[in-house]
Amino acid sequence: MSRPELRCRFCRSALTTSFVDLGMSPLCQTHITGEQLQELERFYPLHAHVCDQCFLVQLQEFVAPDEIFSEYAYFSSYSTSWVEHCGRYAAMMRERFALGPHSRVMEVASNDGYLLQHFVAAGVPVLGIEPAANVARVAVERGVPTTVQFLGEASGRAIAAEHGHADVVAGNNVLAHVPDINDFVAGMRELLAPQGVITMEFPHLLRLIEGNQFDTIYHEHFSYLSFTTVEQVFAAHGLVLFDVEELPTHGGSIRIFARHAADAAQAVGPRVAAMRERELAEGFRSRERYLGFGEQVRETKRGLLAFLIEAKRQGKKIVGYGAPGKGNTLLNYCGIRSDFLDFTVDANPYKQGKYTPGTHIPILAPEAIREARPDYVLILPWNLKDEIVAQVGYIREWGGRFVVPIPAVQVIAP
Ligand SMILES: [Zn+2]
Helix, strand or coil: CCCCCCECCCCCCECCEEEEEEEEECCCCCCECCHHHHCCCCCEEEEEEECCCCCCEECCCCCCHHHHHCCCCCCHHHCHHHHHHHHHHHHHHHHHCCCCCCCCEEEECCCCCCCHHHHHHCCCCEEEECCCHHHHHHHHHCCCCEECCCCCHHHHHHHHHHHCCEEEEEEECCHHHCCCHHHHHHHHHHHEEEEEEEEEEEEEHHHHHHCCCHHHCCCCCCEEECHHHHHHHHHCCCEEEEEEEEECHHHCEEEEEEEECCCCCCCCCHHHHHHHHHHHHCCCCCHHHHCCHHHHHHHHHHHHHHHHHHHHHCCCCEEEECCCHHHHHHHHHHCCCCCCCCCEECCCCCCCCCECCCCCCEEECCCHHHHHCCCEEEECCHHHHHHHHHHCHHHHHHCCEEEECCCCCEEECC
């Protein structure tokens, strides 16, 4: 039987070039309960391809987004460093674009209101757009008006008709998570006032490859974005990128600033050309650049397993920290179960008492580390490494050490 032909979600070209094949994996947010341990679990192929025409790195869509996102376990406010990052963003935007009581800020995938709350506090009117009803409810309770829906061209037009157009449309870590990127970007254009500004933050593909961040590939994360590919996608919908910033978040992200092509009020800044040239110089517009990544990933797996096997042979006790989406890719791809990790911990009570998808490692409250006195704590959300090392530094009391798996195994004494 031949495989069905795969098509690029942006330009519809045939997808024939493999970026990395991570085998079969369950959905990363489907933490399972004790009863579900006895049941059949669904696994889907986790195989990223790169488009030879537009160089969008992407996963196929196996599951309808409403199945993934309508009851989402990720509450943005559980990460303090992330909430602080968003506070700085809100202050910068108010200053740079002179936002005030006359303005309107909308956020797509506004989650529990972690970002918009900063604008509310400054007296700037806001509207959140969030598909997961359970997290939207939390936002409304904290005073962030939120409409429960997915953004697309039609819903964007309807929201603008009901609430007015937006002076700012913000979106953090959502562009990569939408299966229909064309409909989504068209939806943002529909929301945007004639002189409005779109900002989007997303992990930078350049940093994913450089930093070996293969564990940021999971089913809920459909696209892996370079600046030049995003520029192409926005241009196809009448939007121009006029500025770009690099950010340390999520292992290295970029924040783009976009406007209507017809709005000449915002000149295209020099950082746009600089970023474009850098990606060209790095080879991101040629297929060859993408071909070595699979072997880079396999070598990382061998290195991590070698470390864990040796530690277990020496009788060491190892636990995890965190149960993020990226942890589930790492654990499933490497085959790390409770044979290596006694348990993992997570500050999110929604995950505590459950088990990691596929690998069935118990998820406990962070206090469990103090009781267990492990030799090693494997940090799964390595992008929050500094925050975690500071919070859990007490493992030095019994000589415990941290292990960071990405870009390659590194042992850190607290
Ligand atoms: Zn394409």
